[in-house]
Amino acid sequence: MPHIESWVPVPAGSDFSIYNLPYGAFSRPVSPARLGIAIGTQILDLHAVASAGLLDDICDRRVFLGGTLNAFLAEGREVWRRTRLRIAALLRTDEAGDPRLRALDTAKFLVNQRDVRMLLPIEIGDYVDFYSSIEHATNLGRIFRPNGEPLMENWRHLPIGYHGRASTVVIDGTPVVRPSGQRRPPGSSAPVFGPSTRLDIELEIGFVTGPGNAMGTAIPTSRAREHIFGLVLVNDWSARDIQAWEYQPLGPFLGKSFATTVSPWIVPLDALDPFALPSPAQDPQPLPYLQAGGRWAYDINLEVDLQTKRMRDAGIAPQTISRTNYKELYWNMAQQLAHVTINGTAIRPGDLYASGTISGSTADSCGSLIELTWNGERPIVLPDGERRTFLEDGDTIALRGWCAAGDFRIGFGSARGTISPAR
Amino acid sequence: MPHIESWVPVPAGSDFSIYNLPYGAFSRPVSPARLGIAIGTQILDLHAVASAGLLDDICDRRVFLGGTLNAFLAEGREVWRRTRLRIAALLRTDEAGDPRLRALDTAKFLVNQRDVRMLLPIEIGDYVDFYSSIEHATNLGRIFRPNGEPLMENWRHLPIGYHGRASTVVIDGTPVVRPSGQRRPPGSSAPVFGPSTRLDIELEIGFVTGPGNAMGTAIPTSRAREHIFGLVLVNDWSARDIQAWEYQPLGPFLGKSFATTVSPWIVPLDALDPFALPSPAQDPQPLPYLQAGGRWAYDINLEVDLQTKRMRDAGIAPQTISRTNYKELYWNMAQQLAHVTINGTAIRPGDLYASGTISGSTADSCGSLIELTWNGERPIVLPDGERRTFLEDGDTIALRGWCAAGDFRIGFGSARGTISPAR
Numbered sequence: 001m002p003h004i005e006s007w008v009p010v011p012a013g014s015d016f017s018i019y020n021l022p023y024g025a026f027s028r029p030v031s032p033a034r035l036g037i038a039i040g041t042q043i044l045d046l047h048a049v050a051s052a053g054l055l056d057d058i059c060d061r062r063v064f065l066g067g068t069l070n071a072f073l074a075e076g077r078e079v080w081r082r083t084r085l086r087i088a089a090l091l092r093t094d095e096a097g098d099p100r101l102r103a104l105d106t107a108k109f110l111v112n113q114r115d116v117r118m119l120l121p122i123e124i125g126d127y128v129d130f131y132s133s134i135e136h137a138t139n140l141g142r143i144f145r146p147n148g149e150p151l152m153e154n155w156r157h158l159p160i161g162y163h164g165r166a167s168t169v170v171i172d173g174t175p176v177v178r179p180s181g182q183r184r185p186p187g188s189s190a191p192v193f194g195p196s197t198r199l200d201i202e203l204e205i206g207f208v209t210g211p212g213n214a215m216g217t218a219i220p221t222s223r224a225r226e227h228i229f230g231l232v233l234v235n236d237w238s239a240r241d242i243q244a245w246e247y248q249p250l251g252p253f254l255g256k257s258f259a260t261t262v263s264p265w266i267v268p269l270d271a272l273d274p275f276a277l278p279s280p281a282q283d284p285q286p287l288p289y290l291q292a293g294g295r296w297a298y299d300i301n302l303e304v305d306l307q308t309k310r311m312r313d314a315g316i317a318p319q320t321i322s323r324t325n326y327k328e329l330y331w332n333m334a335q336q337l338a339h340v341t342i343n344g345t346a347i348r349p350g351d352l353y354a355s356g357t358i359s360g361s362t363a364d365s366c367g368s369l370i371e372l373t374w375n376g377e378r379p380i381v382l383p384d385g386e387r388r389t390f391l392e393d394g395d396t397i398a399l400r401g402w403c404a405a406g407d408f409r410i411g412f413g414s415a416r417g418t419i420s421p422a423r
Numbered sequence: 424m425p426h427i428e429s430w431v432p433v434p435a436g437s438d439f440s441i442y443n444l445p446y447g448a449f450s451r452p453v454s455p456a457r458l459g460i461a462i463g464t465q466i467l468d469l470h471a472v473a474s475a476g477l478l479d480d481i482c483d484r485r486v487f488l489g490g491t492l493n494a495f496l497a498e499g500r501e502v503w504r505r506t507r508l509r510i511a512a513l514l515r516t517d518e519a520g521d522p523r524l525r526a527l528d529t530a531k532f533l534v535n536q537r538d539v540r541m542l543l544p545i546e547i548g549d550y551v552d553f554y555s556s557i558e559h560a561t562n563l564g565r566i567f568r569p570n571g572e573p574l575m576e577n578w579r580h581l582p583i584g585y586h587g588r589a590s591t592v593v594i595d596g597t598p599v600v601r602p603s604g605q606r607r608p609p610g611s612s613a614p615v616f617g618p619s620t621r622l623d624i625e626l627e628i629g630f631v632t633g634p635g636n637a638m639g640t641a642i643p644t645s646r647a648r649e650h651i652f653g654l655v656l657v658n659d660w661s662a663r664d665i666q667a668w669e670y671q672p673l674g675p676f677l678g679k680s681f682a683t684t685v686s687p688w689i690v691p692l693d694a695l696d697p698f699a700l701p702s703p704a705q706d707p708q709p710l711p712y713l714q715a716g717g718r719w720a721y722d723i724n725l726e727v728d729l730q731t732k733r734m735r736d737a738g739i740a741p742q743t744i745s746r747t748n749y750k751e752l753y754w755n756m757a758q759q760l761a762h763v764t765i766n767g768t769a770i771r772p773g774d775l776y777a778s779g780t781i782s783g784s785t786a787d788s789c790g791s792l793i794e795l796t797w798n799g800e801r802p803i804v805l806p807d808g809e810r811r812t813f814l815e816d817g818d819t820i821a822l823r824g825w826c827a828a829g830d831f832r833i834g835f836g837s838a839r840g841t842i843s844p845a846r
Contacts, residue, residue, distance in 0.1 A: 157605060158605055165768060166589070246577060248575050251585050254762070287616045346590045
């Protein structure tokens with residue numbers, strides 16, 4: 001990639017280089033939500049940019065004046081591409097730049113990320129969670145069915161998934177109240193009620209959709225790119241004890257529905273193109289509607305950081321408890337979208353489709369505590385001597401994700417949540 | 424109940440007596456959606472009523488000027504109650520009536536149901552489908568696990584449910600395209616792709632929510648009534664072959680997500696009060712958070728009508744293939760809502776929570792074809808000699824539901840759908 005300078009300074013190691021330009025929503029105190037694009041430590045205020053007429057040749061400026069991205073998502077790929085190029089041009093300093101923004105009072109177009117609260121930038125229509133990491137599905141099979149085949153018979157034939165709860169998708173930093181519910185203690189015939197004692201995380205990446213399809217029609221893998229806008233980090237918090245008791249025969253429900261945390265920035269697929277790779281081989285070859293040409297794997301580094309309250313109080317930095325990568329996912333986004341719609345299901349702009357837990361092939365590259373501690377048998381030992389199998393009150397989990405090449409970095413920010421005691 | 428006359432004529436046997444006053448959304452050709460209330464063969468135009476100032480002392484008239492009920496649902500029970508009393512007063516002819524509407528040009532406030540298209544009256548946030556009929560769950564257990572206990576161990580302890588697809592909830596009369604997908608033929612190790620060959624229905628009733636709760640808090644059964652606005656008929660179309668292959672371990676997904684049909688009218692719970700009954704006994708007694716006092720069963724007659732294309736072409740009336748009643752449902756609405764929120768899940772105005780298939784205890788009172796035909800072993804014989812196990816292209820299913828007492832009736836209209844060939 002050519003080196004491009006932005007007139008907004010980008011500190012070394014920032015997630016938000018000019019190659020990224022992710023979209024989010026923010027609010028200043030007592031102001032309504034606005035859309036913005038992260039650059040370095042700043043946010044470029046899209047409301048201000050659009051109001052100055054700098055996007056009027058691309059689409060109706062009202063697309064940028066609301067508090068969510070849904071109208072922009074509905075515009076489709078050509079508008080996304082032209083907007084991205086324009087924003088880059090307005091920010092770059094070389095001769096390919098567009099000098100109009102710099103000629104104005106730039107302070108009116110930028111806001112410091114420290115001074116705002118980030119908000120969920122999409123109204124989510126439907127939220128689907130897949131189960132697309134073969135390592136994760138295999139690990140869970142080994143833990144729960146130690147004497148059987150770890151993978152179920154259908155797993156290699158279709159991207160298993162289910163509908164999750166849209167109303168409780170929250171932004172980075174939102175506290176997560178420990179859920180209460182029914183669980184059945186080992187050896188007991190009847191359930192008991194109380195706060196979950198096996199509160200877990202799931203490290204995932206989700207894609208956010210653009211234009212929808214008409215109900216009754218499908219989106220083939222060859223057209224998936226037109227319908228996928230970008231990616232976010234997703235933590236699919238999971239209460240394993242509630243889930244274990246409830247999930248037969250209709251799947252996870254209250255074990256998952258209490259909270260799902262996403263990163264504040266949606267990174268456009270266009271920004272991630274330099275990091276696209278061929279997907280892993282699939283055996284057996286999937287049915288034709290699931291065959292996807294092109295480069296649908298993305299080399300995105302992922303990590304999970306844990307900091308307990310005791311660590312925080314003692315000034316001990318968060319401990320990275322897992323490092324993995326999105327690129328090994330068995331089922332890719334194009335296949336997931338083709339599968340969701342093959343029965344005629346309608347998608348809408350702003351749907352969220354999460355990957356499922358992303359686990360690598362080693363013990364320290366798993367995306368959930370149930371795998372990292374092997375169902376609680378091997379506690380994680382933290383720098384201050386604390387041990388963790390599942391999460392305790394006051395624990396903070398932060399997911400991070402980024403692509404890096406040479407001197408630039410394209411990152412997602414973080415998806416953090418701290419566990420509050422059960423009510 | 425006292426006899427009340429409406430100045431809008433209500434034909435004998437109409438679903439829409441003055442005791443009903445259900446809410447819906449309609450559009451005339453080239454006009455935007457409006458809210459309305461069914462009365463006899465007419466619709467009282469709520470946009471017109473509100474614009475005439477006849478509801479201004481109850482709440483901001485803008486609540487009634489949009490095309491969906493969500494703002495009204497958010498207002499809460501006192502506004503619902505006062506609006507209902509006002510509409511009844513504006514329509515009744517006795518001395519308890521409010522003469523203001525009759526004094527105006529009433530033609531401007533009424534539209535014939537024949538002249539409009541009905542639209543989905545709510546923007547559905549989350550759609551949940553329960554599994555709350557013990558007869559249905561037992562029947563499916565007997566069919567799929569003939570040598571085991573028909574009911575799973577958790578079934579009597581909690582209202583099993585899962586999240587369904589919100590984007591494909593459609594209104595009465597919308598064609599249903601036969602879904603395609605993967606299924607595994609008996610005896611085969613690999614799946615095949617094609618149109619579903621086991622397309623089924625599920626006769627259900629759903630409740631629509633009013634004001635939401637804050638995330639992290641629960642709605643106890645004692646407060647459920649404040650959060651439940653009214654009921655609709657629901658047909659949870661199901662492709663049994665797709666469902667059977669996909670549903671382990673995360674539950675139904677593409678076997679259900681292609682379409683869910685609801686009746687056009689939301690019948691307020693206040694209208695159904697005269698038909699409320701104590702819920703059936705539960706054994707074992709549920710955990711305290713699921714104990715619900717009050718009368719949460721409703722005596723709603725339900726039927727499923729089937730008309731094939733050949734019957735339609737020959738002028739043969741639809742055949743009623745099942746008659747049942749909502750009142751026997753094991754888990755009631757208050758319990759369902761308390762369960763959904765016990766882990767802190769947020770509900771929102773306009774969520775839809777369906778009961779799950781409602782089956783009675785006899786062979787002809789089941790709410791699905793898989794039960795009525797015992798997994799296809801006992802075809803239904805139709806008046807023209809045709810046989811049905813599962814649905815064929817051109818078949819029309821109509822669900823109907825009503826309460827009846829003396830000279831009045833409170834009905835839901837119908838939830839109809841005709842199967843179009845797979846694309």
